[in-house]
Amino acid sequence: MTKISDTIKTDHRELEAAYNKIISPKDQDEQVRYQNQFTWELARHSIGEELVVYPAFERHLKDGKAIADKDRDEHQVVKEQLKKFQNMKPTDPDFIPTIKALMKNLSQHMKEEEEEDLVKLETALQADESEKLSTSFGRTKAFVPSRSHPSAPTKPPFETAVGLMTAPIDHIADMFRKFPEEKISPNPSTKSS
Ligand SMILES: [Fe+2]
C-alpha cells in the first residue's frame, strides 16, 4: 500500500542523494556515474509526473489546472538546465555551478510538490486511488525517455506520441553509460521504478 505522495518523495530523496555524490564525490569516476544516475532519475521522474500525477491534479482538484501548469513550467526550466548538465564533463569549470543552479530550482519545486500540491491531491483521493496512481507512475517511468529533451511537449497526449519516441534511443545509449556500481541493472530501462 504505497501512496503516490510517498512514491514521489522516495524519488526526491534519491535525487538529493545522487546530487550529494555529484558535489562531493570520492573520485571523478564516481562523479560521472552519479551524473548519469541523476539525469536518468530526474528525466524519468519529471515525465512520469507530467503523464500521471499532473493530469490527476487536473481531474481531482478545483485549482488543479493552475497547479499542473505551474509545475509544468517549473519542469521546463529544470529540463533546460538538465540538458546542459547531462553531457558536461566533470572537468568543465561550469560542471558544479550548473548542477548547483539546477538543484536550487529543483529543491524549491520538490518542496512545493511535497508540502502543497501532493497534500491537496491526497486529500482528494481515496486510499485505493492513490495506490493505483503510484503503480501507474512506476510503470510509466519504465518506458519514458531517460535523458532531458526540453523541446518535447509536456502534456499528454502529445508527450506520449512525440516525446516518447526518444525513449528507446535514450535506453540504448544508457547501456553504454556508467552508473553507480550498487545499482543492479546496467540497462536502467529494465528497472521497474
Ligand atoms: Fe515535479
Ligand SMILES: [Fe+2]
Ligand atoms: Fe517531483
